[in-house]
Amino acid sequence: AKRKGRNQTVVFRVDLLDAVSRRLQLEQALQEALNHQELEVWFQPIVDARNGKVVAMEALSRWFLDGIFVPPDEFIKIAEASGMITKLGKQVFDNVGASLADLRLNYPDLICNINLSVRQFRDSNLEEDIVDCATKYQLPSSAIHLELTESMIATSETEILPTMCALVDKGYKFHLDDFGTGYSSLERLRNLPFDTLKVDRSFITPLGKGDDVMVRNIINIGNELGMSLIAEGVETETEVHKLLQLGCWDIQGYYFARPMPLAKLKLWLAENQTQ
Ligand code: C2E
Numbered sequence: 001a002k003r004k005g006r007n008q009t010v011v012f013r014v015d016l017l018d019a020v021s022r023r024l025q026l027e028q029a030l031q032e033a034l035n036h037q038e039l040e041v042w043f044q045p046i047v048d049a050r051n052g053k054v055v056a057m058e059a060l061s062r063w064f065l066d067g068i069f070v071p072p073d074e075f076i077k078i079a080e081a082s083g084m085i086t087k088l089g090k091q092v093f094d095n096v097g098a099s100l101a102d103l104r105l106n107y108p109d110l111i112c113n114i115n116l117s118v119r120q121f122r123d124s125n126l127e128e129d130i131v132d133c134a135t136k137y138q139l140p141s142s143a144i145h146l147e148l149t150e151s152m153i154a155t156s157e158t159e160i161l162p163t164m165c166a167l168v169d170k171g172y173k174f175h176l177d178d179f180g181t182g183y184s185s186l187e188r189l190r191n192l193p194f195d196t197l198k199v200d201r202s203f204i205t206p207l208g209k210g211d212d213v214m215v216r217n218i219i220n221i222g223n224e225l226g227m228s229l230i231a232e233g234v235e236t237e238t239e240v241h242k243l244l245q246l247g248c249w250d251i252q253g254y255y256f257a258r259p260m261p262l263a264k265l266k267l268w269l270a271e272n273q274t275q
């Protein structure tokens with residue numbers, strides 16, 4: 001601790017300093033990684049639990065810095081705050097486009113969900129970026145679904161809505177991610193062009209203890225609004241059975257498969273899909 005003035009003590013927060021310097025170092029390293037296109041995209045299957053068929057997959061960014069895994073929650077926040085998320089997002093589109101075009105040679109109906117951040121709506125022509133990617137890889141708009149979180153809608157609906165509607169007009173579907181963690185009113189949801197609700201993992205875990213009140217309510221909301229449902233973060237057979245009983249069959253989670261790189265996904269699909 002340092003002395004400042006007469007009685008005030010400024011505490012030297014080593015823990016905070018460490019966090020700040022880690023952040024700065026990661027920000028610099030991320031810039032480098034983007035310049036050299038070192039980020040990867042991994043894919044997690046979403047399975048129809050009634051028949052075991054893959055209905056889609058979610059693209060999840062991965063970054064290994066000198067071989068060490070950096071959690072997406074950490075580097076995506078840095079990318080958003082520094083504005084690098086737009087560049088990152090473009091690399092994700094390109095990676096997903098190439099991977100999906102390749103996979104669809106064997107699985108012609110395969111769909112990939114892509115996560116979006118608010119900054120991508122603000123700082124780039126998102127509509128053009130997505131349409132250009134689909135054109136480059138000859139993908140129909142039905143092959144790409146877009147995920148927005150409930151909190152993005154809560155804070156930035158007016159910024160998002162025009163581009164979202166333009167993309168919906170072109171046939172792109174939107175999923176409302178992490179649903180149930182924000183405070184969307186039914187009325188608000190009814191007026192937004194979402195196709196699917198993704199039930200957040202925090203409501204799936206209580207199913208194991210017999211607590212299904214949130215999941216039941218979210219499924220009711222989805223049905224009421226004519227929306228599809230995907231349950232996220234499903235890890236156990238009990239959770240799968242409960243979800244099927246409650247009327248939610250599209251399931252994403254470690255129970256079926258973890259996120260994996262393209263080469264591994266191909267092997268997984270060959271083993272698990274008849275198509
Ligand atoms: P998210 O969109 O909610 O993605 C689902 C997260 O749940 C992923 O975490 C996934 O690996 C994890 N997950 C899937 N199944 C299970 C399970 O059964 N159990 C548990 N415990 N976790 C499961 P991940 O890959 O660490 O990504 C974290 C977040 O980072 C994502 O949450 C998303 O918000 C963001 N993110 C990842 N990639 C991108 C990207 O390319 N662009 C943007 N804007 N955000 C991304």
Ligand code: CA
Nearest residue numbers: 058115147177
């Ligand atoms: Ca997501």
Ligand code: CA
Nearest residue numbers: 177178198232
């Ligand atoms: Ca989610």
Ligand code: CA
Nearest residue numbers: 149177178200
């Ligand atoms: Ca999440």
